[in-house]
Amino acid sequence: MNKTARSAILQEQRTISPETADSESNWQLELANACRDPDKLLARLGLIGKVSPFRTADFPFLVPESFIRRMKIGDPNDPLLKQVLPVEDENVDVPGFLSDPVADLNSSPVSGMVHKYVNRVLLITSGSCAVNCRYCFRRHFPYSEAPRSLESWEPVFEEIWKRPEVDEVILSGGDPLTLNDRRLGVMIEKLAVIPHLQRIRIHSRLPIVLPIRVTEGLLKSLGQSRLQPIFVVHANHGNEIVEDCAEALRKLVQAGIPVLNQAVLLRGVNDSVEAQVDLCTRLVNVGAMPYYLNQLDRVRGAAHFEVSVERGREIMAGLRKKLSGYAVPRYVVDVPGCEGKTEL
Numbered sequence: 001m002n003k004t005a006r007s008a009i010l011q012e013q014r015t016i017s018p019e020t021a022d023s024e025s026n027w028q029l030e031l032a033n034a035c036r037d038p039d040k041l042l043a044r045l046g047l048i049g050k051v052s053p054f055r056t057a058d059f060p061f062l063v064p065e066s067f068i069r070r071m072k073i074g075d076p077n078d079p080l081l082k083q084v085l086p087v088e089d090e091n092v093d094v095p096g097f098l099s100d101p102v103a104d105l106n107s108s109p110v111s112g113m114v115h116k117y118v119n120r121v122l123l124i125t126s127g128s129c130a131v132n133c134r135y136c137f138r139r140h141f142p143y144s145e146a147p148r149s150l151e152s153w154e155p156v157f158e159e160i161w162k163r164p165e166v167d168e169v170i171l172s173g174g175d176p177l178t179l180n181d182r183r184l185g186v187m188i189e190k191l192a193v194i195p196h197l198q199r200i201r202i203h204s205r206l207p208i209v210l211p212i213r214v215t216e217g218l219l220k221s222l223g224q225s226r227l228q229p230i231f232v233v234h235a236n237h238g239n240e241i242v243e244d245c246a247e248a249l250r251k252l253v254q255a256g257i258p259v260l261n262q263a264v265l266l267r268g269v270n271d272s273v274e275a276q277v278d279l280c281t282r283l284v285n286v287g288a289m290p291y292y293l294n295q296l297d298r299v300r301g302a303a304h305f306e307v308s309v310e311r312g313r314e315i316m317a318g319l320r321k322k323l324s325g326y327a328v329p330r331y332v333v334d335v336p337g338c339e340g341k342t343e344l
């Protein structure tokens with residue numbers, strides 16, 4: 001988040017009166033105070049001198065407090081730390097690792113919307129996230145960080161009105177839950193009046209990295225909508241599914257919202273049968289279902305995270321032996337130009 005966006009949030013903080021100061025202002029404050037200095041994080045984890053962060057202006061360091069609390073003190077290989085800490089390897093240019101690996105910009109009929117698969121459209125509702133994951137394809141995207149005005153969404157809604165084959169809208173980003181409940185509420189209402197829409201899907205990492213984002217207000221506006229809500233969260237390691245995060249996922253499930261997880265297969269983070277079994281087990285234990293295990297998108301600066309497809313298939317075979325059938329995710333890759341994710 002840039003300075004303007006941060007001060008806008010702080011400004012909003014100040015205008016919230018004590019009577020209305022609920023958990024909405026809590027998550028906004030935690031987001032505004034998220035750690036932006038890798039040295040501070042390393043000092044907290046007792047890792048100064050043991051790990052040297054890489055300075056990059058390209059895709060800034062960003063991680064909220066709740067996620068930091070789940071990292072192990074003194075462990076330079078902590079799987080949560082590895083997902084967020086910039087390292088020297090990001091600077092290595094590897095052939096085949098590109099700026100727009102999934103070529104989403106080619107299927108965008110109007111700014112803010114990607115229509116790649118027949119029945120569902122994806123809306124880029126926000127350019128920002130609560131965490132910057134080093135392996136993310138978003139790192140080179142030409143997103144503007146500032147939230148768009150509600151009026152600027154009208155052309156997108158009009159486009160959906162014109163496409164009766166679309167029955168599901170996916171709110172994605174960036175992260176749609178960086179928008180506040182009021183803005184989200186208005187969007188959901190605008191979508192609910194489009195008669196051929198039946199479901200609204202929210203792709204968000206906030207229930208994982210900033211669990212207090214799952215507010216009563218959010219549950220209420222989703223619960224009241226005509227559209228069936230579905231959550232797709234993003235956790236990569238079992239250590240993420242503890243305490244406040246496990247509680248937030250349970251809250252969604254208890255509100256009657258299906259919760260699915262997509263993970264990315266990441267070298268040094270979750271590239272073992274044990275790590276995947278642990279992740280999937282913790283998910284199903286809170287009622288969230290493993291959905292996809294994604295092969296890494298080949299984005300520039302993320303080559304050091306890549307796991308071979310051969311190794312990925314081995315891990316999947318291990319999962320099928322050790323997990324209940326419903327707890328096994330589908331191993332997929334997003335191939336540019338293909339209809340849907342391709343199963344590996």
Ligand SMILES: *Cc1c(COP(=O)(O)O)cnc(C)c1O
Pocket residue numbers: 104114115116117120121122170334340341
């Ligand atoms: C992944 C993706 C979707 C959703 O695909 P599912 O297989 O239904 O999860 C939709 N639109 C775009 C552009 C996507 O990349």
Ligand code: SF4
Pocket residue numbers: 128129130131132133136137138173174175205234
């Ligand atoms: S939360 Fe998702 S979109 Fe945001 S940086 Fe992480 S992987 Fe990328």
